[in-house]
Amino acid sequence: MSDDGWGELILRSTRVITPEGTRAASVAVSGGKITAVVAHDAEVPAGARLEDFGDDVLLPGLVDTHVHVNDPGRTEWEGFWTATRAAAAGGITTLVDMPLNSLPPTTTVDHLRTKKDVARSKAHIDVGFWGGALPDNVKDLRPLHDAGVFGFKAFLSPSGVDEFPELDQEQLALSLAEIAGFDGLLIVHAEDPHHLAAAPQKSGQRYADFLASRPRDAEDTAIANLIGQAKRLNARVHVLHLSSSDALPLIAAAKAEGVRVTVETCPHYLTLTAEEVPDGASEFKCCPPIREAANQDLLWQALADGTIDCVVTDHSPSTADLKTDDFATAWGGISGLQLSLSAVWTEARRRGYGLEDVVRWMSSRTAQLVGLDDRKGAIAAGLDADFAVLAPDETFTVDPAALQHRNRVTAYAGRTLHGVVRSTWLRGERIVANGEFADPRGQLLSRRG
Numbered sequence: 001m002s003d004d005g006w007g008e009l010i011l012r013s014t015r016v017i018t019p020e021g022t023r024a025a026s027v028a029v030s031g032g033k034i035t036a037v038v039a040h041d042a043e044v045p046a047g048a049r050l051e052d053f054g055d056d057v058l059l060p061g062l063v064d065t066h067v068h069v070n071d072p073g074r075t076e077w078e079g080f081w082t083a084t085r086a087a088a089a090g091g092i093t094t095l096v097d098m099p100l101n102s103l104p105p106t107t108t109v110d111h112l113r114t115k116k117d118v119a120r121s122k123a124h125i126d127v128g129f130w131g132g133a134l135p136d137n138v139k140d141l142r143p144l145h146d147a148g149v150f151g152f153k154a155f156l157s158p159s160g161v162d163e164f165p166e167l168d169q170e171q172l173a174l175s176l177a178e179i180a181g182f183d184g185l186l187i188v189h190a191e192d193p194h195h196l197a198a199a200p201q202k203s204g205q206r207y208a209d210f211l212a213s214r215p216r217d218a219e220d221t222a223i224a225n226l227i228g229q230a231k232r233l234n235a236r237v238h239v240l241h242l243s244s245s246d247a248l249p250l251i252a253a254a255k256a257e258g259v260r261v262t263v264e265t266c267p268h269y270l271t272l273t274a275e276e277v278p279d280g281a282s283e284f285k286c287c288p289p290i291r292e293a294a295n296q297d298l299l300w301q302a303l304a305d306g307t308i309d310c311v312v313t314d315h316s317p318s319t320a321d322l323k324t325d326d327f328a329t330a331w332g333g334i335s336g337l338q339l340s341l342s343a344v345w346t347e348a349r350r351r352g353y354g355l356e357d358v359v360r361w362m363s364s365r366t367a368q369l370v371g372l373d374d375r376k377g378a379i380a381a382g383l384d385a386d387f388a389v390l391a392p393d394e395t396f397t398v399d400p401a402a403l404q405h406r407n408r409v410t411a412y413a414g415r416t417l418h419g420v421v422r423s424t425w426l427r428g429e430r431i432v433a434n435g436e437f438a439d440p441r442g443q444l445l446s447r448r449g
Contacts, residue, residue: 007035009428010050011387013058014040017359018379027058029385032427036381053389056422059359060379061093061125061386062341063366065150066240066264066312068333069095069127072118073103078317078406080122083337084442086315086404088124088432090338091388091421094367094376094445095125099132099153100164101316107132107164108140109147116444123442124431125424126386128370133175133186135165141178148446150370151185151238156222157193160287160332166193173229180235185370187238190222191288203328205280210327214289216244223247227254230261238369239263241314243288245298252307262309262369265299267343268334270311272411282323282330283411286316300351303361310365311358313340320407335405339398339412341388342419349418355392371447385428394420 007028016025016037024040028048044050064087071079087095097115099106106112106129119127131149133141141152154175155166167175179186195218202209223239227250230237239251242265254261268286273293277284284290302308316333324330336343345358367377375384398415400408423433431438 007045007048010044010048011053011058012040012050013053014055015057016379017057017059017356019364022356027379029428032385034379034381034383034385037379053422057355057390057392058379059091059355059388059390060363060377061388061424061426062091062362063094063370063372063376064092064312064315064337064340064362065096065310065366065370066098066266066314067095067337068098068101068314068316070101070317072114074101076319076406077101080119080127081124081440082404082406083315084122084124084127084440085437086337088424088437089404089421089435091341091390091424092337093125093386093388093424093426094128094372096128096130096150096370099130100159101161103163105132105164106130106149107134107137109143112144112147112149120444122440123444124437124440125426125442126445127442128372128445128447130187132164133167133179135167135171138174138178141175141184142182145182145184150447151187152179153187153189155189156226157189157191157196157218159189169225172226176229176233176235176237180233183236185236185238187240188226189240190226191218192221192225195221201328203326205325205327207274207277207279207281207284207327210285211274211289211291213328214287216246216291219244219288220247220250224250227251227259227261231257231259234260236260241266241269241288242299242308243269243291243295245295245302248298248302248307255307263307264310264312265303265308266312266314267336267340268411269299270296271343271347280325282325282327283409283413284334285323285327285330285332286314286334287332304353310369311340311344311361312366313337315405317405317407317409320409323409334411335407335409336412337405338403339410339417341390341421342396342417343412345392345419346417355390372445374448385425387425389422389424391420391422392418394418396420
């Protein structure tokens, strides 16, 4: 620590995004924490190191609460080493890992321990874990909660992997009652299986056929049922990867009524549209699907008014061979960790939003969702010194070969995006700059309280 005692490292920028707004400032760091946010021209304490970023923006590291790392068990799809490098390259400093598609899934305390053992030495950023709610593991939910998972993931329709079956409405009620008993959080893939079964199912390369197979009413019905259960039990629920704008009035009404429901959407729903997906291009396939431009406009409006709380990647990779040109059988998942900040910022600026909005959606509100807002998600004294340095007006063209995730398949290939991440910092240490990575120094996080 410096002689003056308030900072051993000073990060300076003419544009620092703080909870009070964007301003020229110097941010003091000591012991991995932010100790003060002071005037831009404040005198640097004796013995402190100064990093001056000029006009590049200093923003809090992003918190991505929806990532499928798939490690262990399907590490040929992704792994902690590659996923966390991709995240760091994109300005993400914390992720929360989904309980599938790893083997074993994170559905017991023993399985959580297995996953932590794998992640511990490979994490370039901080990593937390979701547990899973299955038809037969109600007895495991409280022990997982006590072991520090941030909440529980459930599917209401088939997950795509046999070892993680969905809950029917009775099983959902049982799991949710158990989780409500300790005031935990249930996060839900909300598509109704009956509506999916009734939709036309066609194989082939036409995106329009795939879109028709995952209708909006499947989401709308599942969300309505989930809200009803949450209201009955006074339970906390979170709707994952919302793509249907038709569900927004129902969600807004539930929030106004005091139902404890939060909602996320994803960069691909905000930046890609059904009209532009080429036939056979299954790098665009995800469930629920990318919908039409008019639908996208309403998602942006809901972000602006707070009906949708946050934006997360739902990074769900696979090996390239599973991305066949048949939309019916190709793996459904979009890899977005490294590009999420730039993709969302590109569209946000076009629509008249600022970087402060993007930080709210992708850092502060995601940190709040999982109870990490006392550690992450803002540039404020006492929080972890996690930062991204962004050149917001610079552009780059997405080259799959430059991506860090294991299988370099991307729906953003060839797109020109605004916002170049110059460097990423974790607890006051630079972990990536100009494509050069430090050794892994991420920590494994647990829910507090």
